[in-house]
Structures are given as C-alpha cells and as structure tokens.
Amino acid sequence: MNKQYQGSETSTEIENVSKSTQGSFPGLIIREKEPANYEYPFPMLDDFITPDNQFFVRTHFPVPDISSKDWKLTITGEIENEFSINYHELKMLPSKTVVATLECAGNGRANMVPKMKGLLWEQGAVGNAKWTGVPLSVLLKKAGIKSDAVEVILEGADKGAITEEPKSPGEIHFARSLTLTKALQEEVLIAYQMNGKDLTPIHGYPVRAIVPGWYGMASVKWLIKIIVVNKPFDGYWQTLEYAYWSRPDGHPSLKPVSEVQVKAQIARPALSELIEKGTTYTITGAAWSGEKAIEKVEISINEGKSWEVVDLTSQPMPHSWVLWEYNWQVPIKQSKYKLMVKATDCAGNTQPSEHDADRRTYMINKIIKHEVEVQ
Known part of the structure; x- marks a missing residue:
C-alpha cells in the first residue's frame, strides 16, 4: 500500500498502476476516460497519507x-x-x-x-x-x-x-x-x-x-x-x-462552494462484503471536516437506533482526516446489516441524515447506510 508511483506519470500509466503493485493496490477506478477522472477504491484505505499513485484525479x-x-x-x-x-x-x-x-x-x-x-x-x-x-x-x-x-x-x-x-x-x-x-x-x-x-x-x-x-x-x-x-x-x-x-x-x-463539510466514511468492510458470523471484525474508516478537527466518530449497527463512539487511530487536526476503527462483535445471526457512521467536529458540526437540496450536487455529507452480509 505504500509503494509510490515512479513512472512518467501519464494518464495511461496511472490507469495501469496495478501492474506495478500487484497484490497490494488494484488501481484507480475510471469514472471518465477523457478528461481523466479516476477514483481511489476507498476500501483499500490503510494509511494516514495517500500515496501519489492512489490519490484521486x-x-x-x-x-x-x-x-x-x-x-x-x-x-x-x-x-x-x-x-x-x-x-x-x-x-x-x-x-x-x-x-x-x-x-x-x-x-x-x-x-x-x-x-x-x-x-x-x-x-x-x-x-x-x-x-x-x-x-x-x-x-x-x-x-x-x-x-x-x-x-x-x-x-x-x-x-x-x-x-x-x-x-x-x-x-x-x-x-x-x-x-x-x-x-x-x-x-x-x-x-x-x-x-x-x-x-x-x-x-x-x-x-x-x-x-x-x-x-x-x-x-x-x-x-x-x-x-x-x-x-x-x-x-x-x-x-x-x-x-x-x-x-x-x-x-x-x-x-x-467553499469549506468542506464534516463527514465520516467506512472503508472496511466494503459494501456488500461477506463477514463470518460470531467473529470480531475491525471496522475501519476516516473522517474529516474542513477547517475544524474531528472531535468524535460514532457508529451504529442497528440503523441509527443507538450509537457508540469509535477509537481514533491518528491525531485529529484541522484540514486533515483522522483514521478510526471499531471492533465489531459480529452477531451469530445470518442476516444483512446496515452500518452507519457519523462524525462531529470540535465546533459541534455533525453529519445530517438527509442531503440538503439547496446544495445541488455538491457537499454531499449525509449519513449513509453501508450494507454488509453476515453468514
């Protein structure tokens, strides 16, 4: 995950970056070929600093x-x-x-x-x-x-x-x-x-x-x-x-549009990932909030009925994300579960449950239901 891109940095080489990082990084996701718009596969998150070749375009x-x-x-x-x-x-x-x-x-x-x-x-x-x-x-x-x-x-x-x-x-x-x-x-x-x-x-x-x-x-x-x-x-x-x-x-x-809005995202498990029942699974992700440092991140396993504070694994600071994790005692019941996370920054700003239509197609920080399957 920490290998840095050493080529001549053309768009074609970035698309094919997985050839030089086989077994660790699958490559960026192409959202548009030309002009170049590439997305980082967020479930691969495992480092505070994003390597150049993995940074979205x-x-x-x-x-x-x-x-x-x-x-x-x-x-x-x-x-x-x-x-x-x-x-x-x-x-x-x-x-x-x-x-x-x-x-x-x-x-x-x-x-x-x-x-x-x-x-x-x-x-x-x-x-x-x-x-x-x-x-x-x-x-x-x-x-x-x-x-x-x-x-x-x-x-x-x-x-x-x-x-x-x-x-x-x-x-x-x-x-x-x-x-x-x-x-x-x-x-x-x-x-x-x-x-x-x-x-x-x-x-x-x-x-x-x-x-x-x-x-x-x-x-x-x-x-x-x-x-x-x-x-x-x-x-x-x-x-x-x-x-x-x-x-x-x-x-x-x-x-x-200007200041980044407070937001937390789940990296692992990935969407629709299959998780073994009765195990302990470490849920991981990141949270950020523009000009303010993150104060806390909370997780819900029951679609928002209750929330628990997760552990922050990097130092909260303005302008930068913080990494977090939560050890989930996976139920023994085989079912689909919708995980939810929300962040709060040091100014008291927290994520909304719905997107404000006045924001049009921008500043999307609503709480997302992240579905996984326990089997």
Whole structure:
C-alpha cells in the first residue's frame, strides 16, 4: 500500500498502476476516460497519507503539457507591484509543508437517489497528502495588495469549451477565487511537491494551489496566474458550476462552494462484503471536516437506533482526516446489516441524515447506510 508511483506519470500509466503493485493496490477506478477522472477504491484505505499513485484525479480538460523550464506565474490585478516568477525563483523562496485532505465537492454522488447530474463518485474522490510549496500570502505581500481588494482569482493553464449544459461561452480556463481572508492564511500554498516529490502532471505539475479546508476545486492545478480583484469573482466555475443555493434574505441566490463539510466514511468492510458470523471484525474508516478537527466518530449497527463512539487511530487536526476503527462483535445471526457512521467536529458540526437540496450536487455529507452480509 505504500509503494509510490515512479513512472512518467501519464494518464495511461496511472490507469495501469496495478501492474506495478500487484497484490497490494488494484488501481484507480475510471469514472471518465477523457478528461481523466479516476477514483481511489476507498476500501483499500490503510494509511494516514495517500500515496501519489492512489490519490484521486479530477480534471475538466486535457492535462496541459508544461515544463518547469517554460513555466511562469504572473501576479496581477489590484496590487502595487505586478510581477512574474519562474519555477527556479519560486523554489528559492522559504517553503512550508502542510498535511491536507482534498475532497471533490461531488464525492458521494453515486449514493444519491434519484441519480444526480455529474460524475458519479462513490467514496473515493478524497485523499490526504503532504504538500510543499510557498505560502500564497508571501507572493501577495510581495505584490502589495491594494486596500479595495476582496478576492484572489487562481487561474490554471487547463482550458477548453463546455458543450453540455450549462455551456461555456467558448473556450475558458479553469479558474476559482478565494476570499482575501482565506488567501492570506499561511497554510494556503503555491505547491510544487506532493509527498516529498515533484508533482506529477496529472496532479498539477509543475505548480498548483493547495487550499486546505476547502473542497478540491479551489486547489487549482497547473497554476499560471493570480489575479487580485476588488469585487467578487463571478466566473463560470464560481457561479454556474461549484455553486449552491443560499437564502440569506429568503430569496435563493447562488453562492460558491467553499469549506468542506464534516463527514465520516467506512472503508472496511466494503459494501456488500461477506463477514463470518460470531467473529470480531475491525471496522475501519476516516473522517474529516474542513477547517475544524474531528472531535468524535460514532457508529451504529442497528440503523441509527443507538450509537457508540469509535477509537481514533491518528491525531485529529484541522484540514486533515483522522483514521478510526471499531471492533465489531459480529452477531451469530445470518442476516444483512446496515452500518452507519457519523462524525462531529470540535465546533459541534455533525453529519445530517438527509442531503440538503439547496446544495445541488455538491457537499454531499449525509449519513449513509453501508450494507454488509453476515453468514
């Protein structure tokens, strides 16, 4: 499970990764061939850090071909000093390493009834890694932020035209914005390494953003431009996609998806796994909650009639998942059982029993009934 990907990191090689890890990792699950969208088989979870080759892949357009030699990042907009920085110059700046969980905003869509629009991720559009780079705040302070600035747009080199509804107005880049407050937090990185190695092309090489605590769409890959603006960004990926309905004054309006919602998932047993009656089975999984650390995870063997607190097997911390386990005394009665888990973070947020329709196809953290069979 800990073997790291050492190839040339093309999408074809990632699809065939099981050839180099036979007997340990079966390979990523293809949700879409092109553009590349691959899911981690969550029942394989057994480590706090997700190896590069096992980390889920989310792309909207073909992976751009960029060399570190030719790459540069431009910082522009509502700033005093516009400038560009190349790969070598970026790596000469003081670096920081953070551990952060990235989750796709649509993770869990396959569990929803009726069927939702979008990629039908099950559990595995999530992973936890060590990211190394330069804090975004360092570059913003070097640029000199003007007093009227409110947001920071992150633009990637990946681009294309969206031909399905909602269609894009021709070819567009993938771009998302952060509030200025979030952009200045020291854990937000302009990253060039993942788990101690240079990023692979499919994970954003040569440079990407890492925005701990927010859903993965904020961590823009193949980063080429940072634009400081004096009004909220209303681009395609900020309003038509990766947005949900908010009703602050009773009238629904679209608001950008941002902070990760509290969530726990079962890794083992796998869905519909056969379990021997009368044995002790160690149920395992992970839980996470954006900006807050997980306080507790609870499990129910009787469809929510009662709950027990499980053991946390890693240190709870903001921005990162925590691993957990529970020793289940398996009944002697042969039957199907629906296991349920829920997490609560240190701010008291806990998982809901139903999905809020105003969240559209995003931020899916409802409690799931995980069926297994005792025989």
